[in-house]
Amino acid sequence: VSTQSTGARVLLINPDKKMVVLSTLDSIRNLEVPSFAYRKGDFVEDVEVVKTIKRGVYIFTWEGVTGFCHISKLQDKELEKVNANFKEGTKHKTRIMGFRPIDNLVQLSLRQSDISKPFLCYEDIKPCAVVVASVLSIEDFGLVVKISDNIRGVVPKMHMADIRIKNPSLKFKENQKVKAKVMHVDSKRRKLQLTLKR
Numbered sequence: 001v002s003t004q005s006t007g008a009r010v011l012l013i014n015p016d017k018k019m020v021v022l023s024t025l026d027s028i029r030n031l032e033v034p035s036f037a038y039r040k041g042d043f044v045e046d047v048e049v050v051k052t053i054k055r056g057v058y059i060f061t062w063e064g065v066t067g068f069c070h071i072s073k074l075q076d077k078e079l080e081k082v083n084a085n086f087k088e089g090t091k092h093k094t095r096i097m098g099f100r101p102i103d104n105l106v107q108l109s110l111r112q113s114d115i116s117k118p119f120l121c122y123e124d125i126k127p128c129a130v131v132v133a134s135v136l137s138i139e140d141f142g143l144v145v146k147i148s149d150n151i152r153g154v155v156p157k158m159h160m161a162d163i164r165i166k167n168p169s170l171k172f173k174e175n176q177k178v179k180a181k182v183m184h185v186d187s188k189r190r191k192l193q194l195t196l197k198r
Contacts, residue, residue, distance in 0.1 A: 011102070027104055037063065038096055038106075041120035046091045047108070058086055060094070066105050069094065073109040086110075095120070119148050122187035129182045133194070134175055138168050145178065145194065153192035155180060162197050 009029045012021040023029065038044065047067065051059045058074070060067035071079055074086055086092075095115050098107040109115070119125050125147070133145035133153065143155040155178075157168070165171055172178070180194040 023102075025104065028102060039123065040096055040098055041124045042096045043115070044094050044096065044108075047094045048091050049086055049088050052082060052086075052088060058082070060108060067094070067096075067108045068100075068103075068105045069108040069110055073097070073111055073114070076111050076113050117148055119151055122151060122185060122190055122192065125151070125182055125185050125187075125192065127182050127185060131180055131182060131194070133178055133180055135172050135178060137174065138172055143168070143172060143178075145180065147192070151192065152190075153180075153182075153194045155194045155196055159183070159195035159197055 006024055007029050008022040008024045010020060011023055011028075013019075014021075044067075047060045049058050050061055053059070057071060058069045060069065071082060074082070092110050093115060094108040094110050096106055097109050097114065097120070099105070100107060114120070119131070125131070131147050133147045136144045136146050136152070140157075141154070142157040142160060145153050145155060147153060158164075160168055161171070178196060180196050182192065183195050184193040185191075
């Protein structure tokens with residue numbers, strides 16, 4: 001019996017079952033994220049369905065990268081099973097929702113609600129952009145607002161209006177929509193500062 005050595009990275013240790021899960025993929029062994037021309041939030045047109053699997057998940061490929069769209073992300077209306085609109089060979093517009101380097105997969109969504117969102121992540125927002133936000137809370141330091149499911153920001157007290165407000169809770173309520181301008185974005189630290197001043 002001949003033996004061969006290779007490098008591997010430990011993914012999981014299950015002491016109860018006395019099992020170790022390893023990966024020999026270069027991207028996992030070396031903790032490399034595969035190079036890819038797109039980023040989270042980008043749109044990809046005319047992506048072709050190349051495979052359907054029993055769990056109702058579609059797999060797409062382009063530029064040598066595999067994209068994965070779960071049944072819950074195929075359309076806004078809940079699907080119990082995958083229908084003919086998403087059969088192999090059909091083409092769709094999709095949005096990149098994230099990356100799973102450990103599986104070498106790009107996570108995709110075909111849901112119109114995801115495709116139509118103006119901002120999916122902090123990197124999508126630029127200084128001076130005008131955004132619509134919902135007030136989450138009124139704090140001593142200002143307003144905490146929500147721009148999307150994943151994006152929160154702060155309106156400092158001095159930026160809540162053109163004139164100084166002594167009692168913000170009289171002017172603002174939770175869930176109230178406000179139109180704000182982005183002053184500063186730190187996408188790495190997931191921090192966003194906005195102003196309501198004109």
